[in-house]
Amino acid sequence: MSQDVIRLDHVTKRYGSFTAVEDLSLAVPQGEFLALLGHNGAGKTTMMKMVLGLTRPTSGSLSVLGAAGGIAGRQSVGFLPENVSFTGGSTGREALRFYARLKGAPKAQVEELLQAVGLAEAGNKAVRTYSKGMRQRLGLAQALLGDPRLLLLDEPTTGLDPMLRQEFYRILRDMKARGVTILLSSHVLTELQLRTDRIAIMRKGRLVACDTLRGLQEAAGLPVRIRVRVPEGGAARAAAQAGEGATVLAANGRSVELGVSLAMKMDALRRLAAGTDGSVEDLDVLPPSLEDVYAHFGGLPPAGQQEVPS
């Protein structure tokens, strides 16, 4: 018996002539927090629907929580769809009670979860008066009903302000500590950087990369950027000082941004720091961010190379 909560084996999904997901293989071990990145229409939502058993793969096989999809698996899965909307009553509390009954979750959990997502007071208000952030929080609450072992969250943090986002990730951290596996898709890259175990990048239905951020940074071979503040007119000198491997990415009178490979980074830094007095006033080292990595793997290919189906 494998420990993988989600296992996809060469899964392909076609809608007519449109291929939404192509030859996707992915295994998510228990307790992992996996982020799913990709442009709109990259196949993230389709993949989640297949994991939920709402749509069947055209070819390939998948198993979720050790079962081949189906109703039994869904009992232990929590799902928060993109642009969530609710039914089952006019107020937030009624709606959550309806979903709790559907899932066979204890009634007391409704109050607990409303408290946890900060809707205890707003629970008596009509759902249609909710802001996007409140709906999103109610959506998270319903996903947590019945103590799921797997959470599928489709763009969960859109519409949340930074404070709520912190709170949101705090809840997810608690879930992860309890051994819950989390699959989350997002466009907000900076917030995923420090919180996820692995990052999967999809492009046009294909999985183009899946690794830790560190692994992705190495695989991408992206340069480390060194921002150097120099006296007026010293940009060219600083660039030369950094050594052979450095390239000038951007420069103006008082500062220059150099790109060096990961391997050359320390050499370049030593040389810059050891320069004559006043030639370098300040240094900032910027490792490739998730955004750079994402642009490298997931960015749409430049015009002319696009394999858009006609």
Place this chain on the structure above:
Amino acid sequence: MSPSLVIAGREIREGLRNRWVATATLILAALALALALVGSAPVGEVGTGRLTVTIVSLSSLSIYLLPLIALLLAFDTVVGEAERGTLLLMLAYPLSRWQIVAGKFLGHAAILSFATTVGFGSAALAIGFSAPVLPTSAEWWNFAGLIGASIGLGLAFVAVGTVISVTVRERTTAAGVAIVVWLFLVVLYDMGLLAALVATGGQGFLGQTLPAWLLANPADAYRLLTLAAFDGAGAIAGLEAVVADLPAVWPMLALLAWIAGPLAVAWTIFARREL
């Protein structure tokens, strides 16, 4: 609690909240009362009880109204949720699709049964106790039969509306299809049948298979059940000649088939649907 019952309960609460239940009940009660009070005036002394007269006029009007109410109740059931975006979330819960179809049908069935029973029933009580002569117990039974048959007719059209709801992709299209289906089954079918009967002089193939043609339409099955099957009513309606030897069990079975058949179709279509 089983998921079907949870969904049925949700449908009933929604029906109460958006005044569907109250509206339908009031309409049916008003219709029945109006027919009873206005329609019983010219009867005079023909030996037919007022309640029986009401049964005839009520059944020939509810044949138009009940299918309309039922279709309006059901056409939105799945397509509306798909459009509002609540269907995806519900399907992600541990329930199978037949439980959704069954739950929604049960909820609508409860709303419609309540409206019919209370609406017609209150009118019957008002007529019964305001009439100079109390209706016989046979008349009461006949009226109860009318309520039962009317519920059957309503449920058949709820089932048909459910099929429309799982087949069509947009809510507005579903509404249009529902109206067309209503027009065809309730109005055009009979007109076509009548025209064909006149053209063939009631002879030949059509004349011999007429009962089958009537049973093939839920509205006509209802007509057979209410007008011909109850004692006395058929004499007034003039239908006795058509179906003199047709036992009441056949229109009942036809109505049941019109409930079960469309539900099975709706479930099959819904189960295969890709999201």
